[in-house]
Amino acid sequence: MNFAFNRQALFTFFQLRFFRYLDKKHRSRSLHRLNHKNLFIFPTRKGWLFVAVNLVLWLLGTNYQNNLVLALAFFMAALFVTCILQTYANLSRIQIRCSGASECFAGSSVDFLFSFSTSRIAAENIDLRFKGAEEKYAGLNLDGDEEVQIKIPMPTQRRGWLKADRLLIESEYPLGLLRCWTWLRFDTEALIFPEPFSCLEPKAVNIQEEGENERPIKGGEDYSGLHQYHSGDSLKHVAWKVYARGGGMHTKEFSQSVSREIWLDLQQVQGADLEQKISGLCYWALEYERREENYGLNLPGTHIPPSRGEGHRFQVLSALACFGLEK
């Protein structure tokens, strides 16, 4: 048998137990209030050192029969107890509301948006981070009469809906002797877009089919010239300005775009597997958006007609993010 304990494994084991216990106690919500039910407190390493110094002074006082040194030792002990209360008080009565998440592509950090407020006069030096996150929001200060909006980053790996992880809220204020902390679960989810992955432009250009030319197309393409109006031409393409000048009915001719639409199609993109293909589509969606070209999305089960702009982009990216995943 292997008796050599792996410290990390042991830690993980207890943390798992601890979180299981927490989940039984607290449900996840969008609004949390910190109080004695969800705050934990324990001395820090610095705190133990302080206790050791305290003991040394007590020994000094006892051995020299010096009441004042003893008094100093007792003061330190009392200070420690006061710190328990103050450290707790600093975090208690804080309200935390999760109000959403920022836009994010898989692989980078998503910022969850929180608003903090306290019903005390102030709360000092609070550190915030998600479980498993290396980056943290350090040194948050609150004042009693204001609500503070902050973003806390959480790392992401894959696309799709991502639930906010446990949020660690901790503080060692005022003297660093004790650490008061809590793990909160919020029922907020962030939609993580696929990671853009540059690949060959998909054969996404579909020749416009007969009968589809009446579908309105927003925006304009390269204008190439005019030709005489024939019955059956779309009224939309009539050069009304020319007509108004008395130049007769003409139809504007567009060299390529009028007959061609960009479709992002899963079948047409290159990639080793589904994820890579979706990443490729994501890349090109962003690319077309940048080039200010209209594009549509064609996924099995999802059909988004070509267009562009903020709303369209979001629709396309969301569809890509969720494709093939169970909600």
Place this chain on the structure above:
Amino acid sequence: MFRAREVNAREQLSRETLSWILFAQTLCLLPLFFYLPLWLPVFWLTVTLWRIQIFRGVWVFPNNLGKMLLAALCVGLLLLTFRGRLGVEPMVSFLICGFVLKLVEIYKRKDAIVLLYICFVALGAQFLFSQNVLAALYVFICLWGVIAALRSVHISRSHPIGKQLKQSAILIAQSLPLMLLLFIVMPRLGQLWAVPSQQSVNKTGFSDTMSPGTLSGLIKSRELAFRVTFESSEGETAQIPPPRDRYWRGLVLEYYNGESWRQRWLQQGHLAGSLDRRSATPRRWQITESTEAQTYRYSIILEPHNQHWLFAMMTPTWLDSPQVLGAGYHEDKLLATNRPVSSRVQYKVESSVGFKVDVEGLSRESLTRNLQLPNNVNPRAQDLVENWLQEGLSQQQIIDAVLRQFNQEFTYTLNPPLLGANSVDEFLFITRRGFCEHFASSFVYLMRLAKIPARVVVGYQGGEVSTVENYLMVRQSDAHAWAEVWLPGEGWTRIDPTAAVAPSRIEQGLQSAVAENEAALLGGGIGSLALAMHYWDLLGYKWHRLVLSYDDESQRSVFEKMFGGTELWRLALWFVGLTGGSLAIIFVFTFLGGKRKHKHVETRSYQIFLKKLARNGLARKTGETPTAFAERAVHHYPQWQGPIERITRLYTEIAYRNKSELQTQLAREVRQFPR
């Protein structure tokens, strides 16, 4: 919106924090420099400057080699100064060296914390050297600074100095009650192991030799030697002995070499071996009890004098001295300890004035010692005594003759003339002016010539009864020397030749005994300043009685007063009761207090308005909006239309449009609303 800050930047010390740390360290170190080698402050200043220069970016942190060199320098200097001696001073100096050196190492918060923790130890070290009220106050202020510094490490925005101090003061104030409680109830353990003692306690008081001028040098000092509190026997108020009985014996000087008197136990080892330490009462002494004797029980708070002797009135019959290590009874009817008294201590003694000692006779060694005289000096004194002996005078008659002569022909003065080789002759027949040591010395000399065993006793005589509290202050200026002669049937008898010359010295103290122009030498004003001094001394006295000498016994009496006894079950019951009670209070406050809804100011005002209307018979229905209610109210009370409408409008403005500036107006309207 804020973004996550750089973590690294947070780990570094800010300018503010560093200033706080330097400030706290300086505060903690300053008083220690008085007791420690002179090079330490220089070293400290250098390192501090270095750290400041590092912060300003002018100099750099020392590398490992530099640090090692600095440490080696420290150790070398310490070894040079203390020569490998162990004790408090080397220990504290070593601590401070490390403390100071740490300064050039800190650039992270973590290091700063270690530094600040050492501050606490340095504060403890201050108390090893000085324990008076001022020292305690100073340490208190230091604590304030240290806590402010520690706090500044743990905040992430900069606080103005005032706020920083205020918040730290709150922390201290919240800690004090518990600290007091701990101080009172925490059990005091005895010394756990032997610790190196302090060396450099100021020597005040006399030494173990007496030559002309020893005591007259002391009498100018108003410094306190010890304080005496007399304990009341049952049912009576504490009785302070009359001045003529206040002879505080310190040590006995038996050996005379013609110039100075010395005690016979020159070596410490001899003293330690000869002390009777086994019981509270002296068992090796010959004491003849007498029914007329007056017994006093008193406790003495002795200032450190770094000597082996303790003070007591004749004859000590009981001693309780848990604070004094190795205290016991010495053969010469003295109290002594085998370790020098290096800190202020308290001990209790019972003395019976009137008991006789050594009535049965002296041992041969003792007899030899107490008749010893130097050869071939003072021929005139020798002639004088031989004349008396030839005249057939008895021992008592000789004593009386000497005292009469002192009384008639001698002068008591603080500025006696210098004496030559035959000092007794010169004093007796030429100068005839002297201080107590001259009188005691020559008296014992004459007695020994007359074959009467005699010895010089040094100690204090008198003491000032504090005008503000019932205790006796004995100062260095009360230092005195007198004689003891051994008479058959009487044993050792105290004779104070000074009393024969200047009776007022004994009855009223030194100030009244010397001529007016000499009184100025003694210092000590009269009037309001004297009173202030008395109060100051009272504070010191109380401080010592209540704080410094708080021990097991005082604890027991406190428990008895507070809980009615010291049995374990009683204490346990109180402990459980008090802890449970305070927990219950906290419970009530957190759980019931937490349920109370937080109300806004305008809601509170509006509810007062509602209550006023309800008292008139109109209550707001549930679900009725303020405006609807106002309409109904106006309908009922058209005479109050104005105020009702104004209040409702103000309330809705504040509550729904956030116009909180109208708050005071609303409150005023509600207040003025007729009930």
